[in-house]
Amino acid sequence: MRYEIRVQGHMSETLTKAFPELGHVVMSGQTVLFGPVTDDAHLFGLLARLRSLGLRVLEMRQLPE
Incomplete structure (x- = not known):
């Protein structure tokens, strides 16, 4: 899966x-992280890392393969 x-x-x-497995681009007052997510545990780990760094998630979506 890609997110x-x-x-x-x-x-x-x-x-x-802090997110070496993801690419990123900065645009319009936001940072977009993107890349492969292996499973639900990996996804929840990414979200926990974002929260622990005090970052606010605006949107999250699965990308087509």
Whole structure:
């Protein structure tokens, strides 16, 4: 599965390094993280990491393969 996760604000390079398995792009006051997610446990782990870093998720969606 591939996912796209939109986060409020521009994530610094230091913060994006906390997600080495995901690519990222900064646009319009948001950071978009994208890439493969192996299973539900991986997805919930990503969300927990975002929350622990104080980042606000604006949107999350599964991308077509």
